[in-house]
Amino acid sequence: MISEHDIRRSLHTKFFGGTIYTFDSIDSTNTFARSLKENDRPDGTLIVADEQTAGKGRQGRRWSSQKGMNLLFSVITRPLFVQEKIRVLPFGASLAVADAIEQKTKIKVDCKWPNDVLIDGGKVAGMLIETTTQDDAMNVILGIGVNVNQTEFADDIKTKATSLKLHSRQEIDRVQLLCAILEELEHRFEQLRHFSPQIVLDEWKRRTTMLGAEITLVEHQSSIRVRAKDVAPSGALIIEELNGRRREVFAGDVSILQ
Ligand code: BTN
Secondary structure: OOOHHHHHHHOOOOOOOOOEEEEOOEOOHHHHHHHOOHHHOOOOEEEEEOOEOOOEOHHHOEOOOOOOOOEEEEEEEOOOOOHHHHOOHHHHHHHHHHHHHHHHHOOOOEEEOOOEEEEOOEEEEEEEEEEEEEOOEEEEEEEEEEOOOOOOOOOOOOOOEOOHHHHHOOOOOHHHHHHHHHHHHHHHHHHHHHOOHHHHHHHHHHHOOOOOOEEEEEEOOEEEEEEEEEEOOOOOEEEEEOOOOEEEEOOOOEEEEO
């Protein structure tokens, strides 16, 4: 099991991971984060679990993960950003996960809108970002799942999911990777706090291979082929339909197949 002691030994952050909760098994680290009272969740609180019995994915999906194999964690922050910066948080968080993975494994990863991290088209990490408001301040719960050492996946996700071990052919130290992600996340939060959110968006755009490519967009239960053109300052994806019509789509409304 990942222990608080092991994390503290390797973590070099200013405030991410200041308070740490670790679990052998829990329903969902995001759900636990939500249930904590204000005093029990200072800015940067980290919740890590070896297993989730009701792991949540985006758009009401489930997130499944074999016990003890992967990274399942949530960070609670009170970023005090203006709304236009909050919208760019998912891109900063994806860059943080991507950079930490590359740093620790030397595997080349790709970012997919809105906040998936892929290797050779297979999903290696995803995040579920939830917000709550307390005393007029926005609390962000950033839940991240990374497939680290799992090498077999259930039939329904087998063709879509991958893991770091499947690509590096060796066991990855989960604590070292977790600490690297937390350090990169803190860096991206600071960058967003002090600079224009466009810097983060531009960096994300340089890193993704999906802009310019044809993708399948699933919207209102039907799929259409479109071209991904750009990401708007709001974080919406700008797509072009085959008839040349351009429009913006939002992460909560659509999903994208390769
Ligand atoms: C997605 O790509 O659909 C988002 C997956 C997010 C999974 C993580 S695992 C830790 C945290 N707790 C949850 O219940 N979900 C997120």
